[in-house]
Amino acid sequence: MRVLGTITLGMAAVLAIGPVTASATPPPSPVVEGNSWDVQQVPAGYRVTLRLDAPVQMRAARPLLAVNGKPVGVARQSADGRTLTLVTTDKVAAHAHDVQLTWPGDQRMSVRALAGGPTDAYWLNARKGPLLKDDPGKPGKYQVETSEYNLGDEAVLLPGLGQKSEVVGKVYAPVGAAGKRPLVVFLHGRHESCYGDESAPSDKPWPCPKGTKSVPSYRGYDGPAKALASSGYQVVSISANAVNAFDFDAYDGGAQARAELVLDHLTRWRQWSTIGGGPFGSKYIGKIDLQNVGLMGHSRGGEGVARAAVVNADRGGQFGIRAVLPLAPVDFARSTVPGVAMSVLLPYCDGDVSDLQGQKFYDDTRNSITGDGAARSTVTVLGANHNFFNTEWTPGQSVAPSFDDWGGEGSKAPCDAKYAGRLKAKEQQAVGTAYVAGFFRLQLGHEKQFLPLFDGSDARTASAGKAVVRVVAQAPLASRRDVTAFDKALPKGALSGKVTAVVCAGETGKSACLTTTGAGDAPHWDPAAFASHAPTLAVTKLSWTDKTGVLRLTLPTVQRDVRKYAALSFRAAPDPTSTPKADLTVRVVDGRGRAASVPVSTVSDALVRMPGNQTAGLPKNLLRTVRIPLSSLKGVDLRDVRAIELRTDRVAKGSAYLSDLSFSSPGIGVSAPTVKAPKVTVSDVTTKEGDKGTTYADFVVRLSRPTTRPVVVYAETSLPFAEVMPVGDVAKAVVFKPGQVRQTVRVPIKANTRDSYDVKFDLALAAPREALLAKSFGHGVVLDDDPSPKFTVGKLVTTEGKGEVTFPVKLSAPSDKHIGFGGLWKDGAAVLGRDYRGQYDPPEHTLTGGIEVAKLEGELTVTVTDDKVKEPTETFTAFLDTVDGIDGLQLPIAATGTILDND
Structure with a gap:
């Protein structure tokens, strides 16, 4: 490592970079550099670059760069995946002694003190719900016929990606099933696109270069696909390798492109199932019901199918998308999916999407539109990782290289491969099959026997084996009465005894629910990639210091008759700095003062801290279900329930998070594209930078x-x-107040008079209430309006034996661009290698040089050798045929070097 100096700037945020491209001219001189990395000064701060021996591993999470062990931001990868770059204002970059690639789940740091030690032993023998008689993971009555279609590697141009994608799918059909059948589409996530000879030359990552093959990720869901098809459902699993190959450069991580790919397949199936043609002729005419469609998306495919449901609604609901299952999904943009039944499957040992950000699909959607009649749930599977739901991502089962994304902790911790609670690959796939098949059979086929798997009662299936699964559910509006979301301050007089209650949200600021350093242990509150400041779930944090505390909620007259409902439920989780096994008593009181009390610990383990001891983002702080059957409230008049109390009489000291108290009964709900909801769009903006003060980009x-x-x-x-x-x-x-339809968001642009690059940026819309997101990213361009400075290269006159000397290279004014140039040395009387040498050894005629950002002078160096021979003056010439960063320059430029004899 060599340290060349320290430069600091006053900007405060981690900034973004444009596409990483190769250049024939050299980059600016580094502030600090190592064997495979360097840190360079740029006007916005520091550019950190890491070069890898092999392409960066393809994962759903976005890669980070860590400087001296501290993550400083999301990195942009080059097209070949071997170079990672970001720009940051963090001053640690100027003092770098180490730069490494890291991922959100790799930060195995201590984030807060845990009280009482781990609860791992409990979760190895955790409570289990009743066993269902019908098992959706078992084969149904139909034989399954499989086939594939392949319309080419570049069969469709995808909006949101600007690249062509393959149209490839595997079909699972029930043999002999009469009439139109519901259709379920599976979409895999972000994985390697190609495998084989990685050294094969290629100018782009897709289609697969010669010597490599396409990774068949779409074939990895045979379990749930065959379970559904054998029960009478049509299933298509589609390939999205082109999206994976190009989404490193997508403004939204590829969500829109994946949504468009799903809708393109549905459009083709509309033809194949009505008038026929294509790869199947008349085989599927009258066999598919495109008004009863379900979508499952894994990893980045999860956000893709969520986006597909919203885009479909925005376009008038041309397909009847009625059920969406994001599996281990990303949620970069905090979109909502109202009106459509949804279940989010969260693997507790996800080593890729380690913050379980898909939890926000549930949190953000559950009350996003008034009158939403759909049911939704989250299904947390302990011991499951990210990859093994797909056999093509599982070692020993895949045809291409694959891996365990958790990676191991070197001990028998809750997610280590050797831990007793960790699921083996086939065990995990069995759980996935049961819940994926069960969800779509429930929502598309109205097979109500599977309701207990998704209503929060923690029923289980035999095929799921030893898996510990916890479900949180929001019952459909028609069978639910909300009491409080616990997202606002409690009514005056609601508390008595030594107990306090505060509304909290997020991880930073005075109202934070907990403080974290980003280890991924707070799925409800971790910031999203494109909406890091959007408010996250608000809950009530209840804290007590003795057994006298009472939180009492009085029901208004119109809410007192609860006979039509089956249960009283809420979400809860223990404060990680409190006791590992908190407890409360729920007391329900009627109009005559009769009451029934139920300790939370007798019906739920929601107040038991989840497994893990503060490594690799464990334990997760997840709200879970407390569900009390109303039939257990003996002696209480359910026609006249006056109050619900939470009492601290079980544990002398503790703290817990509370959310979503309601009465409800299980139900399928009403699910359909929300075409009647208002749609929100944001415009694109192009503006000039300006010369003075601040200008604005006005997004409408x-x-x-x-x-x-x-x-x-x-x-x-x-x-x-x-x-x-x-x-x-x-x-x-x-x-938007009632009646308003237009608002403006002003983005300030700092003007200057220095020549700069045009800058592209986005305005992202997120977490809407009472509306759908239609066009959710506005694209902004700031046009630099300053002329390029004049670039000159002067003559060099020197004496032999002077060693390294420099041609005078100058700008007439500073530039925010790095000015790089290249060309050739041309001999005159002076001969390269005898009288002078360029920058390369052995001597080459190639020359390079540059002027660093904000500097007026640059370097074009040459070494003049010495001899003992008396000779006349000799000359040579520097020919510059490329100059990057200067517009309108006439090339080539020639500068003469003169060597005077000293003998």
Whole structure:
């Protein structure tokens, strides 16, 4: 390592970079450098670059760069996956002694003190619910016929990606099933696109280069596909390798492109199932019901299918997408999926999407639109990792290289491969089959026998084996009465005794629920990639110091008759700094003062801390279900329930999070594309940078129609990875009052008079209330309006034997660009290797040089040798045929070097 100096700037955020491209000219001189990395000064801060021997591993999570062990931001990868770059203002970069690739789940740091030690032993023998008689994981009555279609590697141009994708799918059909059948589409996630000879030359990552094969990720879901098909459902699993190959450069991580790919397949199936043609002729005519469609998406495919459901609704609901199952999904953009039945499957030992960010699909959607009649749930599977739900991502089962994404902790911790609670690959696949098949049979086929798997009662199936599964559910509106979401301050007088209650949200600020350093242990509150400032789930944090505390909620007259409901439920989790096994008593009181008390610990382990002891983002802090059957409230008049109390009489000291108290009964609900909901769109903006002060990029946010309810959506700048950053950081709520349909979000642009690059950035919309996200990313361009400075290369006159000397290379004014140039040395009387030498050894005629950012002078160096021979003056010439960063320059440029004899 060599340290060349320290430069600090005053900007405060990690900034983004543009696409990493190769250049024939050298980069700026590094501030610090190592064997495979360097840190360079740029106007926006520091550019950190890491070069890898092999392409970066293809994962759902976005790669991070860590400097001296500290993650400083998300990195942008080059097209070949071997170079990672970001721009940061973090001053640790100027003092780097180590730069490494890391991932969100790799940060195995201590984040907070845990009280009482781990609860691993409990979870090895955790409570299990009743066993269902019918098992959706077992084969049904139909034989299954499989076939594949392949319309080519570049059969469709995908909006949101700007690249062509393959149209490839595997079909699972029930043999002999009469009439139209529901269709379920599976979409895999972000994995390697190709495998084989990685040294094969290629100018782009897709189609697969010569010597390599396409990874058949779409074939990895045979278990749930065959379980569904054998029960009478049509299933298609589609390939998305082109999206994986190009989404490193997608503004949204590829969500829109994946959604478009799903809808393209559905469009083709509309033809194949009505008029026929294509790869199947008339085989599927009248066999598929495209008004009863389910979508399963794994990993980044999870966000893709969620987006597909919303885009479908925005386009008028041309397909009847009625059920969406994101499996171990990312949720980079905090989208909602209202109106459509949804179950989010969360693997507790996910080593890729380690913060279980898919939890936010449930949190954000559950109350996002008034009158939403769909059911939704989360299914947390302990001992399951990210990859093994797909056999093509599982070692020993895949045809291409694959791996265990958890990676191991070197001990028998809760997610280590040797831990007794960790599921083997086939055990995990069996759980996935049961819940994926069960969900779609419930929602598309209305097979109500599977309701207990998704209503929060923790029923289980034999095929799921030893798996410990915890389900949180929001019953459909028609069979639910909400008492409180616990997201606002309690009514005056609701507390008595030594107990306090505060509303909290997020991980930072005075109202944070808990403070974390980003280890992924707070799925409800970790910030999202493109909406890091959007408010996260608000809950009530209840804390007590003795057994006298009471939280009492009084029911209004219209809510007192609860006879039509089956259970009282809420979500809860223990504070990790409190006792590992908290407890409360739920007391229900009627109009005559008669009461029934139920300790939480007798019906739920929601207040038992989840397994793990503060390594690799464990334990997760997840709200879980407390469900009390109303039939157990003996002696209470359910026609006249006056109050619900939470009492601290079980444990003398503790703290817990509370959310979503309601009465409910299990139900399938009403699910359909929410075509009647208003749609929110954001415009694109192109603006000039300006010369003085601050200018603005005005994004117009529109509502498709006026409403009687306020509409709220959060807008946040998604900054590019630019080395010059004139774009201000904006994060705000955009509120449409009843009747309003247009709002403006102003993004400040810092003007200057220095020549710079044009800068691209986005304004992302997230977490809407009372509306759907239609066009959720506004694309901004800041056009640099300053002329390029004049570039000159002067003559060099020197004496032999002077050693290294420099041609005068100058700019007429500083530039925010690195000015790199290249060309050739041309001999005159002076001969390369005898009288002078360039930058390369052995001597080459190639020359390179540059002027660093914000500097007026650059370097074009040459070494003049010495001899003992008296000779006349000799000359040679520097010919510059490429100059990057200067517009309109006439090339080539020639500069003469003169060597005077000293003998």
